[in-house]
Amino acid sequence: MASYFSTELNKSIKAYLDRFETKRTAILPILHAIQDEKQWISGADVLALEQEYDLSAVEVREVLTFYSMYRTSPPKPYRLEICKSISCFLMGAKESVKTAKEALDKAQKEGRELPFEVHEVECLGQCGYAPAGYVNKDRQNNITPERALELIDQYSKKYDNESQEKK
Numbered sequence: 001m002a003s004y005f006s007t008e009l010n011k012s013i014k015a016y017l018d019r020f021e022t023k024r025t026a027i028l029p030i031l032h033a034i035q036d037e038k039q040w041i042s043g044a045d046v047l048a049l050e051q052e053y054d055l056s057a058v059e060v061r062e063v064l065t066f067y068s069m070y071r072t073s074p075p076k077p078y079r080l081e082i083c084k085s086i087s088c089f090l091m092g093a094k095e096s097v098k099t100a101k102e103a104l105d106k107a108q109k110e111g112r113e114l115p116f117e118v119h120e121v122e123c124l125g126q127c128g129y130a131p132a133g134y135v136n137k138d139r140q141n142n143i144t145p146e147r148a149l150e151l152i153d154q155y156s157k158k159y160d161n162e163s164q165e166k167k
């Protein structure tokens with residue numbers, strides 16, 4: 001029977017199961033391998049691990065929900081990162097993050113899904129431009145709350161335009 005996982009992933013999963021003493025201890029690196037390949041871990045991945053490798057779905061879900069480094073939903077097209085380290089913190093980064101997250105929540109409640117997710121990150125070496133950050137690979141300086149909203153607006157429009165062009 002064909003495996004649910006790719007050949008590469010099967011190799012990695014088997015290698016981790018061989019290397020670790022118990023199946024439970026192999027769960028973390030296995031989930032990393034899945035996330036590396038697929039960018040997130042779905043319910044179908046969890047079930048396939050149980051069916052093909054006899055890894056308890058309950059235990060896998062426990063690990064998934066305990067550690068914040070695992071994604072259980074697909075990544076959004078744009079990732080707004082705002083530095084939370086000292087210089088940016090002092091220049092109001094927390095407020096910028098809060099404002100950006102509230103904008104995404106508000107849009108969601110109104111039935112609009114913005115192509116964004118917001119993350120706080122450690123120092124990016126742009127401390128002179130605090131609060132500093134990135135939208136995907138685009139460097140951003142002085143991300144005040146107003147600027148955070150502008151960025152969300154600007155990139156969301158860009159995404160809409162690109163999506164229209166593809167149709």
Ligand code: FES
Binds near residue numbers: 087088127131
């Ligand atoms: S403290 Fe934010 S970039 Fe360094």
